[in-house]
Amino acid sequence: MEIDIPKTMKAIRFHTYGDPEVLQFEDIPLPSAQAGEVLVRVHAAGVNPGDWQMRSGLAHRKFQIDVPLPYIPGYDVSGIVEAVGPGVTTFQRGDAVYGMTTHGAAYAEYTTADPSHLAFKPVSIDHIQAAGVPMSTFTAWHTLFVRTRVVAGQTVLVNGAAGGVGHFAVQLAKAQGARVIGVASGRNEAFLRELGVDLFIDYTTTPVEQVAHDVDLVIDTVGGENGNRLLSVLKRGGTLIPTTWGHYSTKHAASASLTVEDVVLLLPTTAQLAEISKLIDTGRVRVEVSMVQPLAEAYKAHELSESGHARGKIVLRVVEERSPHYVVRTSL
Numbered sequence: 001m002e003i004d005i006p007k008t009m010k011a012i013r014f015h016t017y018g019d020p021e022v023l024q025f026e027d028i029p030l031p032s033a034q035a036g037e038v039l040v041r042v043h044a045a046g047v048n049p050g051d052w053q054m055r056s057g058l059a060h061r062k063f064q065i066d067v068p069l070p071y072i073p074g075y076d077v078s079g080i081v082e083a084v085g086p087g088v089t090t091f092q093r094g095d096a097v098y099g100m101t102t103h104g105a106a107y108a109e110y111t112t113a114d115p116s117h118l119a120f121k122p123v124s125i126d127h128i129q130a131a132g133v134p135m136s137t138f139t140a141w142h143t144l145f146v147r148t149r150v151v152a153g154q155t156v157l158v159n160g161a162a163g164g165v166g167h168f169a170v171q172l173a174k175a176q177g178a179r180v181i182g183v184a185s186g187r188n189e190a191f192l193r194e195l196g197v198d199l200f201i202d203y204t205t206t207p208v209e210q211v212a213h214d215v216d217l218v219i220d221t222v223g224g225e226n227g228n229r230l231l232s233v234l235k236r237g238g239t240l241i242p243t244t245w246g247h248y249s250t251k252h253a254a255s256a257s258l259t260v261e262d263v264v265l266l267l268p269t270t271a272q273l274a275e276i277s278k279l280i281d282t283g284r285v286r287v288e289v290s291m292v293q294p295l296a297e298a299y300k301a302h303e304l305s306e307s308g309h310a311r312g313k314i315v316l317r318v319v320e321e322r323s324p325h326y327v328v329r330t331s332l
């Protein structure tokens, strides 16, 4: 059957680093699926802090990460496979998929992706919610179950518990039977208690180190200069894993036999995303989407993300969902 794919599409691009206003809504040529790739009709794109860190030039200044300009931001995607390139056998046209792209370019009507970083979209959630999942959930999941192995009865402190990574980390640690301490501002207390935190600390009124102690694992999604106060809540032999840059004194860590792991950015595999789909479809993890913006207004999403105070996830709506036209396949 002849596939009717348009030649041009709408996409968000920036031509220069700068404020959210550098994000332009443009007509550009459609990409095509090369060997080993799929072309995805993007229904929703997830927004992550890395997107504005790239756009603002922070990633360039701080970590020498350069992107080819003009650049389409966004790594998290949920949509429908529109075409498959030569050699792709795992997915077929019409599959509802979610996952991450390797090269950004998710803020667009179509994008290409390596199918080894995609999986079938969880069936219990829509594309908007699914687009909020991949990078944040995978980061939380990898931290709790690959870099460490949290077991029931351990205490996990999540700093930045109400954010994208944090709210997934809270739920995953609870589902594993851990005792969870969530750190956020007071306006997020009810939200985090609903997600199951055993102890809530409002960092705007209470220093974390005054209340928390004997913690097995700290997941620090906030970072910054004051890392040592988080080291002091760990029990001997405990571990701190940052998801972003932070200062943690190695001398302090060594004196108390603590481990501080490096920040690592990895892409989820199909199998890992399928595990995460199961956690979502069995109701053990839910996605909080606090803001949805149309693709054209991506700048508003960046303004909120850059404020550092988004609750859960921010998502760009690319296709208005009325009647889904796809068939759901759930296993390869």
Ligand SMILES: NC(=O)c1ccc[n+]([C@@H]2O[C@H](COP(=O)([O-])OP(=O)(O)OC[C@H]3O[C@@H](n4cnc5c(N)ncnc54)[C@H](OP(=O)(O)O)[C@@H]3O)[C@@H](O)[C@H]2O)c1
Residues within 6 Å of the ligand: 048, 049, 050, 135, 136, 139, 159, 160, 161, 162, 163, 164, 165, 166, 183, 184, 185, 186, 187, 188, 203, 221, 222, 243, 244, 245, 263, 264, 265, 266, 305, 308, 309, 310, 311, 312
């Ligand atoms: N290495 C990786 O693979 C990887 C992957 C994903 C993300 N990251 C990085 O990890 C960091 C977190 O990502 P994210 O998506 O979770 O960010 P996010 O969603 O933007 O986090 C926002 C949350 O941070 C909380 N927060 C802000 N200041 C805080 C403070 N001083 N103490 C405690 N909580 C505070 C806010 O809560 P309040 O509003 O209550 O203050 C808000 O809910 C980012 O720097 C991101 O780039 C790294």
